[in-house]
Amino acid sequence: MNPATANIEEAILSAILAGRIDPGTRLGEQKLADLFGVSRTRVREAMMRLETRGVVQVSARRGWYVVEPSAEEAREAFQTRRVIETGLLHSLREVPAEVLKSLKEHVAMERDAIGAGDVHSRACLLGDFHIHLADALGNRLLTEIIRDLTARTTLISMLYQPTEKAEESSHDHEDIVAAMEDGDLARAARLMDEHIGKVEAGLDLTAKPDPLAGLRALLSPAAFAGNAPSVPPIHAQPPHDQPHIHGHPATKED
Amino acid sequence: MNPATANIEEAILSAILAGRIDPGTRLGEQKLADLFGVSRTRVREAMMRLETRGVVQVSARRGWYVVEPSAEEAREAFQTRRVIETGLLHSLREVPAEVLKSLKEHVAMERDAIGAGDVHSRACLLGDFHIHLADALGNRLLTEIIRDLTARTTLISMLYQPTEKAEESSHDHEDIVAAMEDGDLARAARLMDEHIGKVEAGLDLTAKPDPLAGLRALLSPAAFAGNAPSVPPIHAQPPHDQPHIHGHPATKED
DNA sequence: GCTCACAAACTTGTATACAAGGCTGTAAGC
DNA sequence: GCTTACAGCCTTGTATACAAGTTTGTGAGC
Known part of the structure; x- marks a missing residue:
């Protein structure tokens, strides 16, 4: 295997094992390419290897994301x-x-x-x-x-x-x-x-991975009580910053 | 995952599971690309995924080979x-x-x-x-x-x-x-x-995978007795037709 | 003020061009 | 006849260009 490609793969996997990359994190090809000083080609290789190993997933034309297992x-x-x-x-x-x-x-x-x-x-x-x-x-x-x-x-x-x-x-x-x-x-x-x-x-598997969890906190009564700054609550944490892959849309009954 | 890439990957894996592709078989990128009607890019993706899964290996600038486990x-x-x-x-x-x-x-x-x-x-x-x-x-x-x-x-x-x-x-x-x-x-x-x-x-693990096994048969006494056709024995099965990856060179004492 | 449509920017998907290295066949030298 | 050097061909390695699709920001219309 190409050493440079292996390095990218290993660097990302290690970071995940060390808990330094959160699930759902977006990994842009160009950004990683710049970071490692190589072209997108090599990054794509590494990402595809990681995908095979079940660590990342690609969402067509949106980007690569660290998996968020259901x-x-x-x-x-x-x-x-x-x-x-x-x-x-x-x-x-x-x-x-x-x-x-x-x-x-x-x-x-x-x-x-x-x-x-x-x-x-x-x-x-x-x-x-x-x-x-x-x-x-x-x-x-x-x-x-x-x-x-x-x-x-x-x-x-x-x-x-x-x-x-x-x-x-x-x-x-x-x-x-x-x-x-x-x-x-x-x-x-x-x-x-x-x-x-x-x-x-010890896990709470009923708590679906929910990229809007942080948003919900903002929408809690406390936020409405006025202790939240003037940041518009709806767009404070736009969904696409931590998109989800596995199809756990915001629960509609909320 | 891209469906076309998945098809190439799956086709090769199935063929291996079915015993239709021998270990050590060379899988040329261009040949596979022609076969599947895609560009080398897609073939390379599939091969790299298969490499991650331990099914094929790449030998730098020589080609992809179905693994021959030691x-x-x-x-x-x-x-x-x-x-x-x-x-x-x-x-x-x-x-x-x-x-x-x-x-x-x-x-x-x-x-x-x-x-x-x-x-x-x-x-x-x-x-x-x-x-x-x-x-x-x-x-x-x-x-x-x-x-x-x-x-x-x-x-x-x-x-x-x-x-x-x-x-x-x-x-x-x-x-x-x-x-x-x-x-x-x-x-x-x-x-x-x-x-x-x-x-x-039931395996004979002492019998190292030997791409020259067929050649050895030609060099046996029977071949020298004259029942072999006029094919020059040394080049009848040139080593590069089924090259080996794991470093089992022809034993020198032969 | 709100909704919807559209355009621009951005990202991945795919192909292709060229670079780099390995293998083979040939020919020169011994 | 045998060995060795070299040229040509073939294959992968890598980058880049362009195609295709998604997301987001903007503005017109209601």
């Missing part, structure tokens, strides 16, 4: 992760010492980040745990699949999870590693199943 | 399939009646194809079983992952499996469906694990 797609993503990651733990016969060491170090880093209140790197680390775990098998193919899935669930969390329960997740990770250390991989798999289930359950 | 990559692909498909069966709580019906019909089709000696559709059906099984969860994301993996293992089988044990595979499928029908999904998962293990074990 509730149904969110369920599928978590189910898929559950299937793969429990399957992975079940299929592990033994855990290599260095893998265990690496995982323990990773969990320690998670706790440090949480203790330091480093919201940014903590979200990144929590997702990274699962990618590290995939490395336990030394299977690059599987690792890449899990990496893409993690990117997807990261976006889902940003969409549907108002409050991130970082401490709880990190504690779960710790328990999973402990089970692995005991050589009780069946327990590790069960814990993983529960862990992913918890994360999924 | 022995290591073959092991990874089978391990990944084992992880995912056993994980899938374990996570199934119950098997919907219509899924069971569909799977039974599929196995029946496999047996018919084997009985009729229809080599072509039988290979396609054997791979399709796993894709159908993924549908059991109704999870499109997981189905697509398994579909790509199946494409990969199909190519691997074509590279490393001289004799396909179709009857045995079909019988395995039958047993798995039977276990599912009994509601014994743990047994189904175990059988699946064994089944994939058997398929993998």
Whole structure:
């Protein structure tokens, strides 16, 4: 693969994994081309690769957007992760010492980040745990699949999870590693199943991704009470600034 | 996604799943463009998507080639399939009646194809079983992952499996469906694990993919005995007709 | 004041032109 | 006869130009 194209692809994917790009963000070809100092051609290549990996979507002649998974797609993503990651733990016969060491170090880093209140790197680390775990098998193919899935669930969390329960997740990770250390991989798999289930359950999948959510706040009684500035409320956040892809129009009954 | 581009992508992937395109086949951009009646641009898009899915690879300024997985990559692909498909069966709580019906019909089709000696559709059906099984969860994301993996293992089988044990595979499928029908999904998962293990074990991963294999036959003693026509043996099958990607040069000791 | 139609600006979609590099066949030199 | 250098051809790599469609801003009409 072309290194420059790979860089664009990797840069965007990393930014998403790190939670630095919101779902629904528009990624204009020309803007990215200028940013990376290449022509649109290369940007388009990268975007199409990312589209295949389920990270971005194109809306015809409107632009590329970071995906905003629907509730149904969110369920599928978590189910898929559950299937793969429990399957992975079940299929592990033994855990290599260095893998265990690496995982323990990773969990320690998670706790440090949480203790330091480093919201940014903590979200990144929590997702990274699962990618590290995939490395336990030394299977690059599987690792890449899990990496893409993690990117997807990261976006889902940003969409549907108002409050991130970082401490709880990190504690779960710790328990999973402990089970692995005991050589009780069946327990590790069960814990993983529960862990992913918890994360999924913590989401509010009924709260559809709604690009007008911010607008609604402006339309709340408080706004009408007069504490909003003279900004015209209807156009304060025009819909096209964060357009949606999956067809969740503003609910009409509002 | 653009429909025309999707068609090219899908056409090539289907052909691979059906075993109609050999690993290592060169896919020239211009040739495909003429074939599909579009410009190279669209072909390149499709190829890059397929590259992301692990189906083709580009060799700089030489062309696109259907992947020839190395022995290591073959092991990874089978391990990944084992992880995912056993994980899938374990996570199934119950098997919907219509899924069971569909799977039974599929196995029946496999047996018919084997009985009729229809080599072509039988290979396609054997791979399709796993894709159908993924549908059991109704999870499109997981189905697509398994579909790509199946494409990969199909190519691997074509590279490393001289004799396909179709009857045995079909019988395995039958047993798995039977276990599912009994509601014994743990047994189904175990059988699946064994089944994939058997398929993998049936491969000769020591036999590196060797584009000069056909050439070697010409150089065998029989050829020297004079039953080969006056075709100059060295250039009868020039290496560049089926170039290799993964760096398995002709062994020098020959 | 409000609605609707239209035009301008902007964005992606597609093709094409040219650049850059690899492979093959040929011929010169040994 | 054998090796090696080189020219020509072929293929992909990249940029750019233009086509097609979408969104938005403006102004006429009611």
